[in-house]
Amino acid sequence: MNTRQSIIDAAISLFNSKGFTGTSVREIARKAKVNVAHISYYFNGKGGLLEYLVSEFYEGYIAAIEKNYSLLTAHSARERLQQMLLDILYYQHDNRQLARFVHREVTLDTILIREVMTTYLMKEKYYFTAILEEGMKRGEFRNASIPHIILQLRSLLHMPYLQSQYLSEVLYIQPHELFFVRQYYKEILNSLNSLLAKPLKVRKTILVR
Amino acid sequence: MNTRQSIIDAAISLFNSKGFTGTSVREIARKAKVNVAHISYYFNGKGGLLEYLVSEFYEGYIAAIEKNYSLLTAHSARERLQQMLLDILYYQHDNRQLARFVHREVTLDTILIREVMTTYLMKEKYYFTAILEEGMKRGEFRNASIPHIILQLRSLLHMPYLQSQYLSEVLYIQPHELFFVRQYYKEILNSLNSLLAKPLKVRKTILVR
Amino acid sequence: MNTRQSIIDAAISLFNSKGFTGTSVREIARKAKVNVAHISYYFNGKGGLLEYLVSEFYEGYIAAIEKNYSLLTAHSARERLQQMLLDILYYQHDNRQLARFVHREVTLDTILIREVMTTYLMKEKYYFTAILEEGMKRGEFRNASIPHIILQLRSLLHMPYLQSQYLSEVLYIQPHELFFVRQYYKEILNSLNSLLAKPLKVRKTILVR
Amino acid sequence: MNTRQSIIDAAISLFNSKGFTGTSVREIARKAKVNVAHISYYFNGKGGLLEYLVSEFYEGYIAAIEKNYSLLTAHSARERLQQMLLDILYYQHDNRQLARFVHREVTLDTILIREVMTTYLMKEKYYFTAILEEGMKRGEFRNASIPHIILQLRSLLHMPYLQSQYLSEVLYIQPHELFFVRQYYKEILNSLNSLLAKPLKVRKTILVR
DNA sequence: CATGAATGAGTGTTCATTCAT
DNA sequence: GATGAATGAACACTCATTCAT
Numbered sequence: 001m002n003t004r005q006s007i008i009d010a011a012i013s014l015f016n017s018k019g020f021t022g023t024s025v026r027e028i029a030r031k032a033k034v035n036v037a038h039i040s041y042y043f044n045g046k047g048g049l050l051e052y053l054v055s056e057f058y059e060g061y062i063a064a065i066e067k068n069y070s071l072l073t074a075h076s077a078r079e080r081l082q083q084m085l086l087d088i089l090y091y092q093h094d095n096r097q098l099a100r101f102v103h104r105e106v107t108l109d110t111i112l113i114r115e116v117m118t119t120y121l122m123k124e125k126y127y128f129t130a131i132l133e134e135g136m137k138r139g140e141f142r143n144a145s146i147p148h149i150i151l152q153l154r155s156l157l158h159m160p161y162l163q164s165q166y167l168s169e170v171l172y173i174q175p176h177e178l179f180f181v182r183q184y185y186k187e188i189l190n191s192l193n194s195l196l197a198k199p200l201k202v203r204k205t206i207l208v209r
Numbered sequence: 210m211n212t213r214q215s216i217i218d219a220a221i222s223l224f225n226s227k228g229f230t231g232t233s234v235r236e237i238a239r240k241a242k243v244n245v246a247h248i249s250y251y252f253n254g255k256g257g258l259l260e261y262l263v264s265e266f267y268e269g270y271i272a273a274i275e276k277n278y279s280l281l282t283a284h285s286a287r288e289r290l291q292q293m294l295l296d297i298l299y300y301q302h303d304n305r306q307l308a309r310f311v312h313r314e315v316t317l318d319t320i321l322i323r324e325v326m327t328t329y330l331m332k333e334k335y336y337f338t339a340i341l342e343e344g345m346k347r348g349e350f351r352n353a354s355i356p357h358i359i360l361q362l363r364s365l366l367h368m369p370y371l372q373s374q375y376l377s378e379v380l381y382i383q384p385h386e387l388f389f390v391r392q393y394y395k396e397i398l399n400s401l402n403s404l405l406a407k408p409l410k411v412r413k414t415i416l417v418r
Numbered sequence: 419m420n421t422r423q424s425i426i427d428a429a430i431s432l433f434n435s436k437g438f439t440g441t442s443v444r445e446i447a448r449k450a451k452v453n454v455a456h457i458s459y460y461f462n463g464k465g466g467l468l469e470y471l472v473s474e475f476y477e478g479y480i481a482a483i484e485k486n487y488s489l490l491t492a493h494s495a496r497e498r499l500q501q502m503l504l505d506i507l508y509y510q511h512d513n514r515q516l517a518r519f520v521h522r523e524v525t526l527d528t529i530l531i532r533e534v535m536t537t538y539l540m541k542e543k544y545y546f547t548a549i550l551e552e553g554m555k556r557g558e559f560r561n562a563s564i565p566h567i568i569l570q571l572r573s574l575l576h577m578p579y580l581q582s583q584y585l586s587e588v589l590y591i592q593p594h595e596l597f598f599v600r601q602y603y604k605e606i607l608n609s610l611n612s613l614l615a616k617p618l619k620v621r622k623t624i625l626v627r
Numbered sequence: 628m629n630t631r632q633s634i635i636d637a638a639i640s641l642f643n644s645k646g647f648t649g650t651s652v653r654e655i656a657r658k659a660k661v662n663v664a665h666i667s668y669y670f671n672g673k674g675g676l677l678e679y680l681v682s683e684f685y686e687g688y689i690a691a692i693e694k695n696y697s698l699l700t701a702h703s704a705r706e707r708l709q710q711m712l713l714d715i716l717y718y719q720h721d722n723r724q725l726a727r728f729v730h731r732e733v734t735l736d737t738i739l740i741r742e743v744m745t746t747y748l749m750k751e752k753y754y755f756t757a758i759l760e761e762g763m764k765r766g767e768f769r770n771a772s773i774p775h776i777i778l779q780l781r782s783l784l785h786m787p788y789l790q791s792q793y794l795s796e797v798l799y800i801q802p803h804e805l806f807f808v809r810q811y812y813k814e815i816l817n818s819l820n821s822l823l824a825k826p827l828k829v830r831k832t833i834l835v836r
Numbered sequence: 837c838a839t840g841a842a843t844g845a846g847t848g849t850t851c852a853t854t855c856a857t
Numbered sequence: 858g859a860t861g862a863a864t865g866a867a868c869a870c871t872c873a874t875t876c877a878t
Contacts, residue, residue, distance in 0.1 A: 003841075017318035022230035025869060035843055040870055047869095104316045107309065107371055109226035114378075121379045147380040148396060155368035156361065162316055163363075169323075170330045171356040187357060194403030212858085234852060244860055249853060256852095421862075435736035440648035443848060453864055458849060460862095465848095522734045525727060525789055527644035532796075539797045565798040566814060570783065572790075577782035580734055587741075588748045589774040605775060612821030630837085652873060662839055667874060674873095 006032035016097035057102045058120035077135030103162040141196040215241035225306035266311045267329035286344030312371040350405040424450035434515035475520045476538035482509045495553030517579040559614040633659035643724035684729045685747035704762030730789040768823040
């Protein structure tokens, strides 16, 4: 089997459950059934391995966003945003362990993380902002604070994957099942709606509970 | 200054920014201006220090929930739930660094974390479930999947504190300011509404955009 | 026995015979009968140990020079220079292993060595230059290229200690014996004479072989 | 370019500035733009490469001595010795980096170095001794301790090349320039003179300053 | 001849903890 | 209570060498 890929797989699995600093290169090598020296050989050290994995994750993550942002503008902003959210969910689902690890790691104060923020997370913000502004201009969305919307969307999108263990062991929700993705997507759409929908102008008196 | 407290403060600060495994006891001792041996002396080692901090955090966290759950049942479930959420926000605000660290740490697979889940997080779930069920029974809330509601509430409650660096450096939101808490609370109330509000029965024809 | 001093002694001995890069910290610790970690503990790592030893050597070396330079100027420049050379010989004799190691190490291109040059070796040059110029001004010495004199003096002073093994194993000279120092000092005085003595003005015809 | 020669050139350069143990085969291979395995292939490992270079150096070194020793005995011992010294200087000048490295390496206690001593350095001693004894027998030289003369000659001959960096960076003498060789040769001749010249028998009273 | 993957021993350093003072 | 020396295991990494291709 491919040495390089073995290392990647072992690293993702271990980083996922024990964290980056909590995992030793020897553990990775042992799990990958590979000589320790190969980690430095292929990835330029443990730090390089981290960098590779984080970049790898965000490349795919941003790609999922970018793809939908660039859809024919025939589609409405809402449609494109919704598809974007769905694709992010699927991407995370397909890379569950990596996602959990990266989302956790990104809460630390390290040089690497600062770099990640100024590249990938700024890009993510850019696309979200662009599509939200477009939708607002077109009258599809209600005017609202874009950063706050981004904050809430990210919370909803990332939490199930970051907290997967909590979900399964406390809430008895299985985020690994594809079924979860589809159901959760609907809930996100609802939240999106309440965040962005234009208020109905209703004659108050006619409202009935 | 108190040796024990110095250690606690230094540990919270360092764990917050570098993570538990990423911080050494010597760093903590240096920052606390205290002899290394004191950490073992007072907390029975690094692991004991972690355990203490996590417990400390959740004790206060659960207390904030419990207090509001036990309010005179004169108050509606909605009122009590809302106050609960507000108190959780304030509690996290008052313990920002600790909150970030604990919320991050709780995403790992360790024995300690499993224990935390079966005690504190189960308790949290219990109270949320109880008050939600009460509200549903009383007709205050729409019937919905309680675990999913808990998941979403927790996401919204914890994210700003877990992601505080992202908020300030990418979104330019300052979660440290008290102003943020109040504003964010309103947003959570909105989300809560859309999650739990009973649908308006409206005569369709009269709806006006 | 003192841990710190054990490390120093073991390091000098091993660096002397195997060189700095050729010696491992584990060897030093083994020889000093001390835990490996103590090397970092006391000297801030192998590099720090090297730095300490080199500085230590040159501090004493420069002190031997300085002492004689600052002698009452009642003494002639020649007398003070001669005493200086003798003291350098004695100093090296007393620190034979360290001297060999340092003189060897100083032929490498490292950052530490560059620093040593700009501090200690510049100082050495300064004192030699000062006393030589003084002697020339006073008419005690013949005018000659000071750098070349320094070069030759240093060669003569350091070589026996740098090449001690060659001396004993090839030339069968024992540089460790105090006897050697005294005899070698006379030879150096001769060389010094031929380097610095003012030419005798002799009536050629009276010279007799 | 020739692979073998590339390795040799890279090794000399690196050993010169970083020492043998301070240089890794990968560095050599990188600098030589050659695959690492070639070093083992051509020189039977790093140790073999060292052995080759040291031997190579001393072969040429001894050859320069031997050549002049074997000159027609028509020439005086002094003439032949002088030419010998000049040729050694030129040889070292032509192989500056190698010379510095070998002269440094020869101060270590290793098996290889012991072998070098019992072969090359013994040979060097033999020729020096032979020509000095010849000169003494013939009355060209004053009687004196031959080992001490060898010691001093070697000091003067090797020092500028061993200490080349000190010369250029502290004394501002450029030992690389051919001009230096010629000038330094004259100084060595002077030293040689004072070492070997028969004392002038002078009637003391007639000496004039 | 040339390559690059692979190896396992070795590198210097840091770790959390203990213990006599 | 407080200290700093001491420990041995673990850390990430580099080493020279080998070998199949």
